[in-house]
Amino acid sequence: MVAKKDISAGGFFSREFRMQALAAASVNIITYCNGISIGWFAPMLAKFQSPTETPLNFVVNVGESSWMGALIGVGGLTGNIFFGLLMDVIGRKACIYLVAVPHMCLWVLVYFAPSVEFLYAARFASGMTGGGTWSVIPIFIGEIADPAIRGRITALFTLTLNVGMMTGYIISSHVSYHIIPVSVILLPVLFLLIETFFPETPIYLLRSGKEEQAKKSLKFYMNHRDSMEKDTEQFNAKFEEMKSAVKRQQSQKSVTLRDYFTKRSLRALGIGLTVLFFNLATGSYALLSYMSSIFVAVKTEIHADTNTIIIGAVQIIGSFIAIILVDRFGRKILLMISTATTGLSLAAFGVYAYLVERTNINLSSFSTWLPLVLMALIILTANVGIIPVPAVLLVEILPPKIRAKAVAFCLCLTSVFAFTMLKVFPLLMDAFSVATAFWICAAFGGLGFFCITLFVPETKGRSMNTDEE
Template sequence: MFGLCKNSEGVFKFEFRRQLLASVCITIITFCHGFGLGWFSVILSKLQSPAETELDFVITVYEGSWIGGLSSLGGGVGNIIYGVMLDFIGRKASAYCLAVPYIVSWILVYFARSVEYLYISRFLAGVTGGGTYVIIPIFIGEIAEPKIRGRLTALFSLTLNSGIFCGYIITARMPYHYIPIIGILLPVIYMVLQIFFPETPMYLLARGQDERAKKSLKFYRNYEPTTKESATQFEMAFEKLKSDVTSHQANTVGVTWHDFCNKRAMIAFGNGFVLMWLNVFCGAYAILYYTSSIFVAARTELHPDTNTIIVGLVQVTGVYTATILVDRFGRRPLLIFSCAATSVGMTIFGLYGYFLQETSVDLSPVRAWLPLLNACFIMFVANSGLIPIPFVLLVELMPPKIRAKAAAVCLVIFNILGFVLMKMFPISLAAFGLYWPMWFFALTSVLGLVYIVIFIKETKGMSLNKIDPET
């Protein structure tokens, strides 16, 4: 089967096949995390309804906001824990550990006797989610060659959104207590598949295990010695990687506060903070996490679960588009397009909400299709750039000496911002209606567009050791 890839181009090219397979397999845990997010988006409105809940208790709007917010707080904790584990026990062992809190979270969902079970469950699921944002981009960045790194890293968002879509469908169609069984089986499959992939060559070189590193590089480069020339080229590639790792280690020895406070680092931190803010407050996550609740507020005539499934399919299409285009057209053009289009979609959503709630305008001719069409448009354009690309840039824009630590700090900020959004959005939706939150998201996207045009540089195809935010 894989022999068919010998004449393929791009990520399916013969020498890239194991990099692709490893990336697909490790992002299964991202699919699992997305599955849990999709479950929450659909199940929340059911658990808040005395007529629809399958549990012995009903969740209030306030409790629902805490369930959503605790997922992001768990993400911040996961960023820190797995950020430490990454260098302490290695990329491969850390990847195994991602599955543990996620499995426990579904056990708590199955045996839930009160809302506190769900609080702890979503916190633990968030820990796994936060860990994926730390481990997976670094793992893929260390095994992938620069020409396909963007597309393989974008698999993170593709599998996340595919998991959300499956979570939407299964939760809408399956009884409550069947879903945790699926939620437990998925990470078990993920752990079994990880057995077949070695530790990254860069981590092994950093630990002085040169022979294991060479075997690992041969595996991921799909190296098959056919001629003396190919063997020489591989040895040169290995020596260059070894030199890069040695240089990186020399640069990272004795990291001080000055390394975080110099001009280059401050520019990178500023870019990272803005990208995280824009990623969260462009509004796509609000639609993602509270899809059914938003369609209830929009008074659409279709069933909220049907709308949610359609939106989930569209967001998968959007992030697949980004996966294809990120290494072809670059990061910056996709971000610019995504920001501009998302601001338009959010403005339209806000206008719809304003006319629905504050005027007597008859919206019955458009109520059946406009909220759904607009939500689909927003999720497609946001997932074409604003959702996946900031995490690609987060690794690429940071100075090599502080890359891991700086990226971890930005991810903690991302989860703090996510907590604010998840906690406040349902409360704001109930207090102010649909239009004020949507107009806030539109304003954020417009300001983000201006910032990207002025300050964000293109990093397409550049070596991780050569990207400099000042150039």
């Protein structure tokens, strides 16, 4: 067994972790790009629907805008399936390159859009990019990262996504429509160039029978120096552990449907799907998509652009806190704290919405700040745990033999639920009330706290190469 390392001894960017951290940062450039497209769309949708503000030669109606909102979920489902199946065939690295293709297509479609159908296709491409990043990047990082920093550098995924969304919010308000695609499309090109410096994961190379390449890859990611005896000992121990794990997996029969129905696999799939379900059921994804409508409904006096930028900053702060804490306190405790506090914050916002919608109480002295503060609390507490941690937990808890396809399966179901949530949430607010919608999400937050407390194990420090109960 390889001795566990203490990150506090050498620091996050100590020599032995440096290449892993740089690889995680570089691969998340495409996540940042995807965040820009998501953040850019949110305020642009209102402009597309306005005859005086639309930058295009046509106006989008309410029905078309709802499809534009939901098609990202369809694209996400397609990306989950496509990249999830392809990962074990052509490798993690090749899939990472391919993820950039739909993203570049997205900006070409946006630039030339002569009709709403081009915007539909652009949203589908955005979703496919997102589905690909969710499928490939956590597995890629999980397979190159030392357990001491795996949680932190996997959580970079959510941080870069949120920074990208914040960038999208800002440029949509201050940069001309046709300049944005021309500028942003350069980022995936840069991403492709940078990625050429980082090798395929050693685990995938070993499974492909490329032992010498696997050795070089592991040496690269461990920042190994042949002249240092300690480095050589650690490398040999790590490589032998990987080889043994891969041989053990390959000595078994090829993956069959039965492998997904073992007690170990079903338990892992159940836990993964449960956490992903509460990731969406607590409502943060829907709230970000319909935030402007929510603030209008509760009669806030803060400008929509100001709200959006502040919430974007809060997302980044929450993601940064998660990166600091996820390897210190573990996955389970962050999920417990996050679901509980998000649920309470949702309930509090629901109370405020109820007072606005159903009573005659004068809340004018609160309308300039309280809705924003409550929404910021929801987004902050969600980004500390229930949004970023499922990506970490999912790749750690699933057995190596079925991991790639099982992750894709879980994310496919998540995309279906995300699509449903985005279609149902505004109808729920309209048919009942904003308060009711928030209280339902709050109830799921409470239920999530109890389910995670009772059924979700701690996965901090687990080996990615062996099955662990």
